[in-house]
Amino acid sequence: SQQGEEDPQALSIQEGENATMNCSYKTSINNLQWYRQNSGRGLVHLILIRSNEREKHSGRLRVTLDTSKKSSSLLITASRAADTASYFCATVTGANSKLTFGKGITLSVRP
Amino acid sequence: ETGVTQTPRHLVMGMTNKKSLKCEQHLGHNAMYWYKQSAKKPLELMFVYNFKEQTENNSVPSRFSPECPNSSHLFLHLHTLQPEDSALYLCASSQTGQGSGYTFGSGTRLTVV
Numbered sequence: 001s002q003q004g005e006e007d008p009q010a011l012s013i014q015e016g017e018n019a020t021m022n023c024s025y026k027t028s029i030n031n032l033q034w035y036r037q038n039s040g041r042g043l044v045h046l047i048l049i050r051s052n053e054r055e056k057h058s059g060r061l062r063v064t065l066d067t068s069k070k071s072s073s074l075l076i077t078a079s080r081a082a083d084t085a086s087y088f089c090a091t092v093t094g095a096n097s098k099l100t101f102g103k104g105i106t107l108s109v110r111p
Numbered sequence: 112e113t114g115v116t117q118t119p120r121h122l123v124m125g126m127t128n129k130k131s132l133k134c135e136q137h138l139g140h141n142a143m144y145w146y147k148q149s150a151k152k153p154l155e156l157m158f159v160y161n162f163k164e165q166t167e168n169n170s171v172p173s174r175f176s177p178e179c180p181n182s183s184h185l186f187l188h189l190h191t192l193q194p195e196d197s198a199l200y201l202c203a204s205s206q207t208g209q210g211s212g213y214t215f216g217s218g219t220r221l222t223v224v
Contacts, residue, residue, distance in 0.1 A: 033212050033213075040220065042117075043201070043203075045215075048211065050210060092210075100153075101153050101154040
């Protein structure tokens with residue numbers, strides 16, 4: 001069953017602009033993760049935020065987590081054409097490490 | 112390279128064929144996973160292996176048969192598939208209990224004709 005749901009489904013921005021992608025989920029989580037996928041390739045792990053954390057940074061990436069609203073956002077600052085990809089949020093619930101993914105967001109960054 | 116290697120990258124097979132997908136990781140992870148990615152659908156978890164024991168089978172049809180001979184290798188044996196099984200099959204590994212992410216392979220693009 002789908003746990004994470006990303007919003008918007010597609011996003012097109014100009015190079016240099018910031019990109020904000022949102023994810024909502026349904027049940028309590030242990031952690032939430034964001035992945036990136038270039039067309040037809042495997043997923044690359046970007047960042048993980050634990051349920052007791054509210055914000056994390058990694059380079060140009062900033063992730064926030066609001067457990068009261070069951071939502072997360074991924075911000076990519078100063079976007080580049082090379083950031084064009086699909087982005088997925090995924091959640092880990094329960095005692096196991098099983099990841100459940102959303103459908104993903106297609107980000108296009110125009111040069 | 113991510114440390115998780117999948118072969119072949121592309122596979123075209125007939126509905127009566129038998130083929131196998133292979134996944135190998137050299138990261139020392141204890142868990143390995145098969146996911147199916149179809150167009151317009153979320154990634155679907157198929158199988159989970161933890162210390163080479165299957166811990167999850169997500170109601171996958173028996174025409175998909177996984178095998179995990181050790182913690183570094185994972186296979187997906189395919190037999191009498193249907194055209195709707197055409198998809199990108201992704202293997203991943205992780206170290207459970209450490210709150211770390213998954214490492215994915217590049218996937219096998221499977222086309223069933």
